[in-house]
Amino acid sequence: MMQIKHDALARGYKRLWWRRVILLLVMAAVLITSFIYDLSVGPMGLSWWEVAQLASGWVEGDAAQRVVVMELRLPYALMAVLVGASLGLAGAEMQTALNNPLASPFTLGIGAAATLGASLVIVFGPNWGGLSQMVLLPLAAFVFAAASCALLMLVGRALGTEVHTLVLFGIAMLFGLNALVGLVQFLADAEALQQIVFWTLGSLARASMERVGLLAGVLAVCLLFALRQAWAMTMLRTGEDQARSLGVPVGRLRASVLLRVSLLTGVATAFVGEVGFIGLVGPHIARLLLGEDHRFFLPGSALAGALLLSLASIASRGLLPGVVLPVGLVTALVGVPLFIGLILARGKRAGL
Amino acid sequence: MTLKINGLSSGYRQRTVLQQVSLPSIEAGLLVALIGPNGVGKSTLVRSLAGLQPAAGQVQLAGADLLKLSPRERQHNVAYLPQTLPQVTSLVVYEMLLAAAHLGAEYAQEQIETAITRVAQSLGITALMLRRLSELSGGQRQMVGLAQVLVRQAPLLLLDEPTSALDLRWQLNVLEVVRRHVQESQAIALVASHDLNLALRFADQVIMLAPGGECRMGKPLEVVTAQSLRACYGVEGRVETCSQGFPVVLVDGVADQQRQ
Numbered sequence: 001m002m003q004i005k006h007d008a009l010a011r012g013y014k015r016l017w018w019r020r021v022i023l024l025l026v027m028a029a030v031l032i033t034s035f036i037y038d039l040s041v042g043p044m045g046l047s048w049w050e051v052a053q054l055a056s057g058w059v060e061g062d063a064a065q066r067v068v069v070m071e072l073r074l075p076y077a078l079m080a081v082l083v084g085a086s087l088g089l090a091g092a093e094m095q096t097a098l099n100n101p102l103a104s105p106f107t108l109g110i111g112a113a114a115t116l117g118a119s120l121v122i123v124f125g126p127n128w129g130g131l132s133q134m135v136l137l138p139l140a141a142f143v144f145a146a147a148s149c150a151l152l153m154l155v156g157r158a159l160g161t162e163v164h165t166l167v168l169f170g171i172a173m174l175f176g177l178n179a180l181v182g183l184v185q186f187l188a189d190a191e192a193l194q195q196i197v198f199w200t201l202g203s204l205a206r207a208s209m210e211r212v213g214l215l216a217g218v219l220a221v222c223l224l225f226a227l228r229q230a231w232a233m234t235m236l237r238t239g240e241d242q243a244r245s246l247g248v249p250v251g252r253l254r255a256s257v258l259l260r261v262s263l264l265t266g267v268a269t270a271f272v273g274e275v276g277f278i279g280l281v282g283p284h285i286a287r288l289l290l291g292e293d294h295r296f297f298l299p300g301s302a303l304a305g306a307l308l309l310s311l312a313s314i315a316s317r318g319l320l321p322g323v324v325l326p327v328g329l330v331t332a333l334v335g336v337p338l339f340i341g342l343i344l345a346r347g348k349r350a351g352l
Numbered sequence: 353m354t355l356k357i358n359g360l361s362s363g364y365r366q367r368t369v370l371q372q373v374s375l376p377s378i379e380a381g382l383l384v385a386l387i388g389p390n391g392v393g394k395s396t397l398v399r400s401l402a403g404l405q406p407a408a409g410q411v412q413l414a415g416a417d418l419l420k421l422s423p424r425e426r427q428h429n430v431a432y433l434p435q436t437l438p439q440v441t442s443l444v445v446y447e448m449l450l451a452a453a454h455l456g457a458e459y460a461q462e463q464i465e466t467a468i469t470r471v472a473q474s475l476g477i478t479a480l481m482l483r484r485l486s487e488l489s490g491g492q493r494q495m496v497g498l499a500q501v502l503v504r505q506a507p508l509l510l511l512d513e514p515t516s517a518l519d520l521r522w523q524l525n526v527l528e529v530v531r532r533h534v535q536e537s538q539a540i541a542l543v544a545s546h547d548l549n550l551a552l553r554f555a556d557q558v559i560m561l562a563p564g565g566e567c568r569m570g571k572p573l574e575v576v577t578a579q580s581l582r583a584c585y586g587v588e589g590r591v592e593t594c595s596q597g598f599p600v601v602l603v604d605g606v607a608d609q610q611r612q
Contacts, residue, residue, distance in 0.1 A: 009472060010465045012482050013446045101440075234451040237441045238485075241434045242500065245402045246456045247427030291484070293447040 020296045023289055027303040031081065034310040038077040041317050044068055079207035080313035080327065081306045082215045083268045083275060088282030088305020089219070090264040092298055093226060095283050096233045097257035099240070100167045104279035105265035108170030110148050111276060112177035114269040117144030119184045119196045138270030145269055148173060149262030153255055163240075163254075202275040202328025204313060211271045218267050222260045223302060229253060230294035237292050275328045278305045281339050288342050308335050353380040353414040353507055355540050360409035362393075362400040369393040370400070371565050372409070378557065380507075380538040383531045385551035385572070387544075388561035389585050394544040395435070397561070398510045401542070402432035413508055427456055431506035435513045437485070437493045445488075445496050446481045449503050456504040471503045474529050490517040498526060502533055509534070509541040515550060523547070527554040548576060548601045552591070560584055573599055582607045 040051040046065065053059040054069045061069075091104040098108075105111050117140035121133065125140075151173070156166050185196055226233075232253055235243040244250050265279070282305030283297075290300040312330040319325060356377040363369040370393045378384055386394050400407035401418060403426050411418040413429055421429070449468045453459055459467055472478045477495050485493060494517045501509055511530070515523040527543075531554055534541045542559075545551055551558055551572060558575040561567045562584040568575050573591065581589040581601070589603040 009446075009469050009478055009481055013465075016444065016446070016482060231451050231454045234443065234447065235455055237438070237443055238448050238451070238500070239434060239436075239438050241399075241402075241404055241432070242437070242497070244404055244423070245427065245430065245432035246452065246504075247424040248455065249423060287442050291447070292441055292443045293450075 020290050020293075024296060024300060024303065027289075027300065027307065031303060031307045031310060034307060034314065035077055035081055038080065038310055038314045039069060039073045041314055042068070042073065043322075075207040075209050075212050076204050077310070077313060078212045079204050079215070079272065080309045082212060082219055083204075083272050084278055084282070084309025085302040085306040086215065086219050086222075086264040086268040087275065087279040088286070088308075089223060089226065089298060089302040090261045090268075091279030091305070092283035092286065092301030093233070093257045094261055094279070096236060096292075096294070096297075097254045098167055098170075099163050099236070101284070102280070103167060103170070104276075104283075105145075105261060105269075106274065106276040106279055107174065108152065108167065109174035109177050110145050110152075110261065110265045111269055111274050112174050112181065113148035114141040114145040114266065115196075115200055115274055116177050116181050116184070117141045118199050118273070119181055119188070122195045122199070123184050123188045123192045141270040142266040145266035146262040148177070149258050149265075153258045156254060156258070157251070198326065199273040200328070201326030202273040202331075204272055204316075204327050205324070206271055206273075215267050215271065218263055219302075222264055223298070225256070226260060226298050227295070229256070230298060233294040233298075234292065237294075273328060275309065275331055277331045277335055278308050281335050282308060285339065285342060308338070311338075353538065353540070354378060354412070355508060355542075356410075356412040357401075358410040358412070360397070360400065360407055360411060362396050362405055362407035369396040370407075373397065373561075373565075373567055375559060375567065375569050377412075378540055378542075380540060381535050382556040383527075383534050383541045383543065383554060384557045384559060384569075385543050385545055385555035386559045386561070387546070387548060387551055387576075388567075389563060392561045392563055394561060395512055398432070398512050398542060398544050401508070402430055402510050404432070418508075427506075428458070429506055430508045430510060431456065431501040431504040433497050433501045433509075433511045433514055435516065436490075437497045441485050443485050444482060445477070445485060445499075448485065448496060449481075449499055452500040453503050456506070467503055467505075471499050474533070475499050475502070476525065491519060491522060494518060495522070495526070498530075502529075505537065507537075507539050509539060509543075511541060511543045513544055513546065515545065515547060523550060530554075549598075552576060552599045552601065576601065 036048050036052050039055060040046050040048040051069055054061045054065060087105060094103040095101055118137050121137045121140045125136065152166065152170060155169050159165050185193055188196060232248045235246055235248055240250055283301040285304040286297055286300035290296040308331060312327050312334045315334050316325040316327045316330040354377040357373060357375045360373045361368065361371050386397065388394055396405060399405045401411060403423060407419055418426060418429065453464045453467060472481050475495055475498060477499060480488060480492055485496065494514065498514055515526055518526060527550060530541050555572050557569060558572045559567060559569045560575050560580060576591055578590055581587055586607045587603050588605050588607050589601055591599055591601055594600050
């Protein structure tokens with residue numbers, strides 16, 4: 001009798017485990033579909049099947065088709081997937097480490113810091129050090145994002161374990177940085193102002209294969225290190241005291257999370273500008289679907305973020321014929337209905 | 353294995369709560385209740401043994417000084433249950449136990465399932481195991497926290513008010529399980545509690561912390577007496593034996609201020 005009950009519990013969990021693995025696979029499959037469809041959207045009139053054949057090298061295609069798909073659309077679509085995944089992962093880690101469902105790279109000022117760095121270059125420094133704006137602009141965005149994360153880390157260390165204060169500090173930093181960006185905009189001439197506004201709307205048009213490769217590398221390394229701390233982060237969700245009494249070095253965990261967040265957000269934002277919303281909502285979608293066992297939650301958040309931005313990328317070119325809308329705008333337009341739908345579907349089980 | 357606390361001091365930045373607390377050594381296999389009025393330092397004592405609060409002094413457990421161990425070494429010796437578990441988490445109970453077993457105990461992969469099932473059965477929470485923590489009541493969450501502690505197989509269990517949110521039946525059930533666990537695995541449980549009747553009924557030893565830093569340890573009926581109730585809690589009370597043979601504390605009223 002005891003033996004039967006025992007097996008029932010272990011089997012029950014195995015089923016839950018499989019459900020989560022399958023959900024992850026389904027998310028990955030939907031992402032791949034969305035990615036291929038993203039490649040096919042455009043005035044060339046290629047079907048998704050033709051595109052899939054071209055991209056995988058099965059069919060040669062004519063030269064013009066190859067150039068459009070491989071050199072224009074491929075970096076664009078890959079960038080959408082990678083930036084989405086990076087922001088989703090960064091948001092998930094932040095929400096756990098700071099124990100706050102509203103934490104994300106953009107709600108705590110890291111995105112605003114990147115914007116400040118970019119605007120300073122746009123307005124004051126087109127020729128600093130002989131570097132072109134193509135290099136200088138992402139570099140400044142990255143440096144500022146990393147610096148804001150470092151500041152969060154230092155404040156965190158000074159405050160000890162009071163994690164809510166850290167979130168408040170991040171929000172204060174957001175407002176301060178936005179004011180500084182406003183000041184720079186006020187001082188800028190009309191042309192520079194337009195450039196800054198475009199930056200804050202977020203755009204995938206600056207994608208290139210080198211940048212895709214760099215971001216893919218950063219994402220792979222960060223995801224690997226994050227997964228190594230998956231049990232510790234899961235434990236942190238059952239309470240900070242519980243985690244600390246289990247030997248989880250909570251302070252060090254938080255510092256390593258912020259380091260990864262600064263890398264992910266800094267590099268992603270440097271290449272595409274501000275794409276808010278994904279770092280906040282990607283993790284919530286993953287939480288609704290997969291729960292908070294971080295072995296599933298972390299990759300799930302990356303997948304959810306990637307899917308959101310990939311869908312946004314499709315919509316940014318498909319909504320208005322002949323116009324490419326800034327993808328940062330579209331993320332909210334696509335993401336909000338999707339998110340609300342999920343919440344309504346799952347009702348109170350959300351635990352948000 | 354024994355636990356020996358010698359000259360333990362601890363507190364917060366401005367205020368010392370425990371000053372030079374020393375206790376006779378505690379043998380393996382015992383459930384020890386830690387009682388005393390509010391603010392006297394029960395939680396502080398438990399938390400400083402768990403490494404959650406800086407403390408000075410010596411705490412010998414099986415030859416090692418707990419206060420000098422690194423967090424990682426300490427976690428193999430000590431399992432701590434806080435007063436409350438967070439309400440807002442979508443973790444499934446089974447996953448919480450998995451995390452505790454992975455981080456806090458040295459199970460082989462295939463032993464983990466068996467260990468989790470055994471703990472769930474002993475606490476009677478098998479039906480809760482695949483539900484999210486946020487769906488559970490306060491008492492059920494407390495049971496889950498206790499399950500996390502038991503699955504770790506640490507030699508020293510530190511439980512801070514483990515029965516505070518439980519109804520009558522679960523109070524008995526939980527302490528019965530803890531007592532059996534302690535006896536079977538020759539562990540030591542230190543249970544901070546406000547419930548003197550539960551302490552009298554289940555504890556092998558009682559530590560009474562009194563305001564002013566005094567502390568006494570001994571058999572329950574030696575420590576909980578009319579005099580100590582007056583001195584420690586400021587109440588007039590009696591310890592009597594009920595018709596079933598259990599000792600019970602009856603409180604008659606607040607003690608006269610002059611006699612304290």
